[in-house]
Amino acid sequence: MTQQVLIAGGGIGGLAAALACSRAGCQVRLYERAPAFSEVGAGIQMGPNVVRVLQGWDLETALREVAAFPDRLQVRHALSGAELGVLRLGRTAEQRYGAPYATIHRADLHQLLRAALQPRDAVWLHTGRTVTRYAEAPEAVGVQLDDGREGEGDVLIGADGLWSRVRSQLLDDGPPRVAGHLAYRAMLPQVSLPAALRSQQVTAWLGPRLHVVQYPVRGGEWLNVVAIVHGHVHGGLEDWDHSANAADLQAHLASTCAGLRTLIEAIPDWRLWVLCDRPPVSGAQQLARGRVALLGDAAHPMRPYLAQGAGMAIEDAAELARQLAQADGVLDVPTLLQRYALNRWQRCARVQARSIRNGEIFHLEGPMAWARDASLRLLGERLLDLPWLYRGA
Numbered sequence: 113m114t115q116q117v118l119i120a121g122g123g124i125g126g127l128a129a130a131l132a133c134s135r136a137g138c139q140v141r142l143y144e145r146a147p148a149f150s151e152v153g154a155g156i157q158m159g160p161n162v163v164r165v166l167q168g169w170d171l172e173t174a175l176r177e178v179a180a181f182p183d184r185l186q187v188r189h190a191l192s193g194a195e196l197g198v199l200r201l202g203r204t205a206e207q208r209y210g211a212p213y214a215t216i217h218r219a220d221l222h223q224l225l226r227a228a229l230q231p232r233d234a235v236w237l238h239t240g241r242t243v244t245r246y247a248e249a250p251e252a253v254g255v256q257l258d259d260g261r262e263g264e265g266d267v268l269i270g271a272d273g274l275w276s277r278v279r280s281q282l283l284d285d286g287p288p289r290v291a292g293h294l295a296y297r298a299m300l301p302q303v304s305l306p307a308a309l310r311s312q313q314v315t316a317w318l319g320p321r322l323h324v325v326q327y328p329v330r331g332g333e334w335l336n337v338v339a340i341v342h343g344h345v346h347g348g349l350e351d352w353d354h355s356a357n358a359a360d361l362q363a364h365l366a367s368t369c370a371g372l373r374t375l376i377e378a379i380p381d382w383r384l385w386v387l388c389d390r391p392p393v394s395g396a397q398q399l400a401r402g403r404v405a406l407l408g409d410a411a412h413p414m415r416p417y418l419a420q421g422a423g424m425a426i427e428d429a430a431e432l433a434r435q436l437a438q439a440d441g442v443l444d445v446p447t448l449l450q451r452y453a454l455n456r457w458q459r460c461a462r463v464q465a466r467s468i469r470n471g472e473i474f475h476l477e478g479p480m481a482w483a484r485d486a487s488l489r490l491l492g493e494r495l496l497d498l499p500w501l502y503r504g505a
């Protein structure tokens with residue numbers, strides 16, 4: 113039975129859902145509120161669990177053209193610069209998990225998903241249309257759009273991000289919480305940096321109440337840098353994407369080692385994000401009810417300290433489509449969405465909880481930081497490798 117799938121939101125999660133559902137034989141109508149599809153200028157890391165899903169959608173060749181595939185992840189002390197531990201990626205990750213660890217410009221991933229959708233029949237992507245409400249009936253679900261139009265389908269997927277309207281109607285559980293952390297992000301061609309600052313590996317610098325992560329994107333030609341510090345800003349948080357004051361960031365990192373400071377000082381332009389999340393999902397009923405399912409940040413927004421927010425959105429999309437492919441007149445849509453929710457909520461909750469814990473560990477001070485560093489020196493890869501995550505759902 114062909115399912116008519118409506119999707120609110122055309123970020124990485126929404127596009128992944130559109131592709132997965134289309135491949136599963138569904139008709140797809142996606143509504144994105146922005147006037148044109150676009151993604152912010154920032155990178156994302158994708159563990160083997162995520163790359164494997166993309167391979168399953170025949171995107172490996174396209175991914176190889178635009179992503180980088182670092183050989184190692186190195187953890188360093190932000191104050192001393194000392195190496196604390198290394199996780200081998202590259203071939204080692206491929207041998208362990210059957211797929212590589214990739215780092216990619218968000219816009220390249222977004223474009224790659226859109227290109228995969230282009231030749232597909234029965235997929236309609238609408239920009240400049242905001243989903244304002246939905247209404248559910250026993251046999252269908254309808255959406256209202258801000259331009260007065262309406263849409264109707266068998267399923268509504270809320271992939272409308274952190275400030276999801278679909279979620280607020282479905283769960284009515286208030287806004288996300290402010291994490292108290294700020295993310296400064298920058299991306300620049302490696303050739304614009306002195307040779308000593310260029311890098312083809314993932315490096316995480318851990319320091320008191322701060323950490324910095326850097327990795328290559330665009331086949332290694334560009335470098336993505338994210339610096340997380342404790343702090344707050346005033347004003348509305350929705351759609352936050354502000355240009356940042358480089359001097360503020362330099363002040364936050366004033367006590368860090370020369371190697372890290374030199375990198376930060378070599379980068380002129382930064383963007384600033386206020387990080388928000390929600391407590392880990394506590395049950396399947398938070399991911400789907402009736403004919404409506406949530407996915408990605410709409411469902412389980414997380415702190416970025418496990419680098420898996422977009423990854424979980426992509427895994428969600430794959431599982432949702434796997435369920436919808438089984439619609440056969442016997443299993444109805446609400447049952448299939450329940451199965452999606454049951455299969456996803458615990459993994460997503462675990463990733464959310466681990467992301468929070470990672471942030472606490474990364475930012476430790478005093479004797480606790482010393483204990484962290486000693487453990488990393490002693491156990492290195494055994495602490496940094498995460499088979500439960502990278503093996504996939």
Ligand SMILES: Cc1cc2nc3c(=O)[nH]c(=O)nc-3n(C[C@H](O)[C@H](O)[C@H](O)COP(=O)(O)OP(=O)(O)OC[C@H]3O[C@@H](n4cnc5c(N)ncnc54)[C@H](O)[C@@H]3O)c2cc1C
Pocket residue numbers: 120121122123124125126143144145146155156157158241242243244271272273274275276277278295297338385387407408409410416419420421422423424425
């Ligand atoms: C500093 C930082 C670093 C990160 N690093 C990583 C990483 O390394 N790896 C990783 O996997 N993840 C990472 N993440 C997380 C990742 O960015 C998010 O989890 C992911 O982008 C969520 O995708 P999404 O499609 O669910 O939501 P979004 O990307 O927010 O997309 C939602 C879309 O819905 C649209 N929309 C909103 N409301 C409506 C509406 N009412 N109607 C129609 N359209 C609507 C929006 O315009 C947007 O296009 C990071 C996040 C941050 C902040």
